Amino acid sequence: MKKKNTNKAMFTLKTRIIDIHEGEDLVVLINEEDAREHGITSMDKVSLIYDDKEFVFDVNLSDTFVQR
């Protein structure tokens, strides 16, 4: 999918691989404070853009698995 830059509310995060197979759902973990700062709540949908690709994931929050 082509990279789109239409949404102004964009920010950058660094990925950390979690050694868990989550199953069929498309979920990423975001640090609670990062999420609060950007107005994201659990089960919001976010677009991840990297390497000219864009995919949509559901959000879960954590303050232990993912540090700020």
Place this chain on the structure above:
Amino acid sequence: MGIFEDIREKYEIKGGQLVTVSFTKNTSESLDALKKGLTGKRLNQKEIFAIMKDISNNRFTDILTTYFSAMGFFFPSKDEDLYRMAKAMAETGEMLHFPGIVADKHCMGGVPGNETTMIMIPLLTSLGIKMPKTFSKAITTPAATGECVSVLMDISFSKKEIEALVKKNNCCLVRGGGLDLAPADEKLIKVAYPLSMQSYSRTIVSIMAKKYAMGINHSLIDIPV
């Protein structure tokens, strides 16, 4: 941001990679199409495609997907609508192609665990018919083909592995869910699963889209009455 192992594999995201994050919005096209459909108006190919694309891309929430799924109970679809939906559902995912006559046998809502498919696919293949068989999670029974086959062997394969299996054996028995074949279908099945029921139109579309995506050109469908 935490990326689970299976997401890393499927979407080729590396650890320590910087990714841009933004809120996801549905395309106004798909939302307008859904609203139009919910008022009982017929959708054109472009509108159906917009909905299927947003379901496939995970842009539709489960609630929106459920609205679309339930629409099938209230507004009967004409054959042309079913064709449009099946085509859009297939073409928003991966498509496989095999040369020659490619056949399939589909059993819906059968007796739990009767497993005709597991027996018929190798039998028909032995007669020289190419049968790349896929299955999804059981909807109307506790154990359908996928659940039974998975007791005996691996059922999850990549597109390349399936092509190699069919080239070698002229058939396969594999799970379609991991393949991205008609990806909207898995999401529609997921929202329909708790009630163990799907509307007639969604059921037909689900079957036909996967057949089309799998390159099937001859299909036998067994529907208990």
